[in-house]
Amino acid sequence: MRGRPDVPGGGAGRGRRLGGPRRRAMSRAGEGNTGMKGLTGGFPLRCCIALAALATNALVLNLFVVPSTGSYPSYGGFAAALAAVLAYAALLAVAARRPNALRHPSVPWAALALFCAGSALVAAGYRGESTTASLAGWLLASLATAWLVVLTGLALAHFSPRTAFAAIPAAYAAVYVAASALVPFVESLRAARLALLALYVLTFLAAFACAVRPGRAALAVFADGGGGAAARPAASDGYPPACSKAGGPPKAVLFAVLIALGLVSGYTAFVVFGSRESAGVSFVAMAAAMLAVIVASRFSKSRTDVVFHFGLLLVLAGLLVVPFVAQASSGERVALIHVSNTLLAAGSECFAMLVWIVLAARAASRPAEALALQAGGRMAVALGMLGGLVLGTVASSFSAVSPLVPDVVAVGFAFALVAYALVGLRRFSFEDALSGGEGALPGSVPGPAPAVGAPGTGSLAAASEAALPGDGTRAAIERSCGALARKGGLTGRETEILAMLARGRSAPFIAQELVISPNTVKTHVKHIYAKLGAHSQQEIIDLVDGQCAAE
Template sequence: MDTTERIAAPATLRVCAALTLALLSSFIVNSMLFPNVALVMPLTREISTYCGAAFSIAVAVAAYVRPSLMREGVWSVACLASTVGAAVLLYIGVLTNNTTLLLLGAPFGGLGSAWLAVLTGIGLANLGAARAMVAVPAGFVLQYAFRCGLMALGLPSSMGLATIAFVAALVASYLFIRRDARTILGSIQDSMAPTVLNITSPSSYVSFSSLAFVSILLFNIACGFALGSARNEPSAAGTLISFIPVTITLVVVIARGSISTDGLYRGAMLLIFAGFLTAPLLLFGGDDPFSMQAHSTFLSAGSDVFNMLMYCFIAAVGARNKLGAVAVSASILATQWLGIGIGAPVAQLVDGISESNATVAAWITMGITFAFVAYNYVGMRNYSFAETIEGIRPAHTESFARNAGESDASALPTEEAELVEGPRQKPDETAFEIACAAVAEKHRLTARETEVFELLARGRTSPVIQEKLVLSHNTVKTHVRHIYAKLDVHSQQELISMVEEATEK
């Protein structure tokens, strides 16, 4: 399928529209609603951001531990209703200068946006990496076009219209993404929890200690820094300039059919660095348009390029392991919200210091710049987003295979598989046991490790091993990790293949 066909596919158009509207709703909140709310109660944005981050973490934990809780209709109605109610409270609170209403609305203002961002990530994963690579930059380009239209209409001057536009964009985004997100959410409900599968298939999941999460946090601190500064209000010209890198990305995808995730990362890093580098021009009161706009323009452009990378990463990882798509989408987006929540107050602190001592503020900004560059040059020099994606191996369960409509007989229970490919031959137990013993001896497994290893080779899951050997969850996990390390394998399937090869010898 070429790029044109990928763009025209109905699923691609739906997910692209959902992403466009989700991004637009975030722009309306940050550029049109919260600035007005901050005049009455400055902490409203931070409260909403941290509550959104906490909610995303809760979604990630629920999807990782108990996927049966992932009932799309219940979550969506609750999140959208709470966000609409919060928007009304914030609007009335600003009109009446009532901080109590603002405090009531702030914690729930971000729930709908956070949930829609998670659903969008799931929808992109269901779309697949190739189509998502087109939908993501197209969505970012389209939201820029809508932003320019809203600014031309003078919407920022009316908080009432901005509130209506925010709610409308959020609801419309949900209507577009619901079908594609439900495909995965409905399938994982009856599947084995990722917390169990992660023991026998650790390479099917992105570790929470991965440098990807650290990078997402740092880059979104930069994004929060751009959003939080009162000096960083971009002009129409600045908005158009920050639109250029996103457009170039879409052109490259259309021309070549794909784009390097590591290339996006390097481009985002350079733009963020340029944003921090030009901060002194703003701090020391440059009067020319470039000095006034360079800082916010570069930071906004860099943040958008990195957010494109983030959504492409979610799509690629989720497409390889749809069982973990919800958890990875929610955890990455929680990291994003945390980064924004950290960056915005730092920007406000620097603004406050600059009013009395611009030199100190400049030194703080230079320190942040140095830390950012040092991390990316030293900490990330051997890391590759592309290699991380390639290292993710599919993880399937029987229920997920049936619900997702897969026809692979190996993913079905024994009775159903026999209907597809006929009765399976029972393996030669003696040859199997000899092969297991030979592999265990060759790789110097302990007696207990050998017992766990043989059960893994038979395709047994963690709960079965725990019950049969009367071991705790953590003990089994430790044994599996040691076995994988000694055998130099990364999944249960590789272990089974190793035994099968030894059996045939």
């Protein structure tokens, strides 16, 4: 009996035949996929270690810029925050105008040299109390760190969403388990500041050693396989205006959210590190919070939304503890500050994880824009963090007028977060944004979704699950899908799913690979069929084959 023609991977009917590029590619299933070999093997572990090293690097940076005397943030804190904004802006400019320049073999060594020179200037500025040397040092070190962060993000983007989502919280949990023993030891040393600076350098070198190879391999794959205009973000995807030609408020939502996440992180950093009465934070509790995110996300289809809501609740709880500190006795005061700091820091780190997840997923769905998306997204977060530091500093400066001002600002900030989450993000979902935002499209096409069944047992399903196309064939399919996407007006996520359908992937496989629900896959497939005038996966394959032949 003939299989259902409208089910991707749902039958083995006579009409389901392998088109030219796929027939040749699938016949080489035993040969493996040479294009993917560069990003398999130990590279996921390398990226996880690099991510953990970068998270430790950021933690050590926050500890280092806290001055031993005077107010926080010192000029060092502001210099580091401002340098991060400038570094990501410079990287974004290069990514937009001359992205291939970042693929030159000398770039990693130039970044390493910049970081070493910057760290030396920071050390010299610290010992000689030179603001100029410190600012120059932070700028050079931040430029190298920005490059390494973007490179690590590209490497994460090349792996499956499931792998990336599992690696990121696990890396952060490991960091804070290690920090529970490492940070107290370092701070107990006589030359604690120099020890922190040395640890800052060592964590960068560890991340550099682990991230360069997979990051450069991912950069090459994204640059070679990018689908040009088809890979550009669409207006329905909720990305910044610069990335879309279509109008409407959804196109700027995600960019604004990234700035807001950075603002929260900057303000919480001020609150956490600006209090000298605190016993610090509980790194073990923070590690437990990261593990709780992993567990909670396993019971939800909207995994990224779980991370956001979990982090939001932690930050709100931490901010609402702040007003009670002034009313407590000395012993209770330290305990309350400790609890507040731990909650705020844990929530801020949830947002940091969310940024990694969001930018990796967005870059994966838009290969041609991957580098610019990573740099631009990071610049937005850094800009927000700088704004958060400024907000905290302004609030603290008014404490001379009234000691209640910082408490009022903390409560007001908590209220603003709730208002933004309930009103500003009322129709926003991270999961929808990553999957193309179709659920929020006012003009989405109504009607029944295409039926999606289990993977079939015919030649198409068997071959598609056996191997991916090789380098040349995969690039040809991507180009053809890009051309069809431009003609049909497909979104970035629809273009990604179109390529997977063209390679013979089944709907359950697509849902698992992209970490989205089967219903979301049905919606995307329905829109792809409608926009391209197709009625089955075989017709999609024929369209791609015809486009390949025309090219």
